[in-house]
Amino acid sequence: MLIPNVKQVNGIWSGNVTLDSWNNFFNKEMDIDLNIGGDKLIESLNSRHKFAYEYLVTNQEKLLQIILNALLVEYPIMQEEYGYEDEELDEYMPNVDNIQEFKEIMEPKRVYILDVENDGMAYLGFHFICSWDEDHDYGVMMHKERVVKMGGGDVAFLSWIAEEDKKASEIV
Structure with a gap:
């Protein structure tokens, strides 16, 4: 077996992974x-x-740190975009001063290994349940140690995002 705890059901390869540092x-x-x-x-x-x-x-610990640090930078902008005020802000999208505080408002749901590769490495997607968007969740797509895109949970699994990034990197 190439990857432990994974099997194909109805054409979809899935399983689970334990990431101790997570x-x-x-x-x-x-x-x-x-x-x-x-x-x-x-x-x-x-x-x-x-x-x-x-x-x-x-690289599980490093990848989590990269994701959370990128979110820490983007989070105040997201707070403005979501527009929560007063009690709703405190409940759904409270102010966050450090990455440790994210563990109170989000948790990992799924990791995707996409079928798109660039420079010998497949893209990875990370899908999190989060308090600020229970309908769409939070997603991050990465290539190696670089955040490609952040947004709703679908960002983690959409191949076209990886394909666009791959094309852009070939131009450079």
Whole structure:
């Protein structure tokens, strides 16, 4: 098996992954859903998927820090966009001064290994449940240690986002 705890059901490769440093950060034991392919059905797993899985597990702490630090920068802008006021602000999208405070308002739901690769590495997507948007959640797409895009949960699994990023990097 290329990736442990993963199987194909109805054409979708899925399973779970335990990321110990994420469990430590969020102070809970979690088996995070794992999806391979994102919004694309793939027939079989290959070395690009295995390599991305190994990268995820090996760099889990660093990836979480990158995600949370990027969110810390973007979060005040998001607060303005969501427009919560007074009690709603305190309940759904409270002010955050450091990344530790995010564990009170979000938690990981799913990790995606997309079928799009760039420079030998598949894109990874991270989907979080969050208090500020219970309908759409929060998503991040990354390539290696670079945040490609942040937004609703769908950002984590949409292949076209990875494909656009790949094309843009080929132009440079």
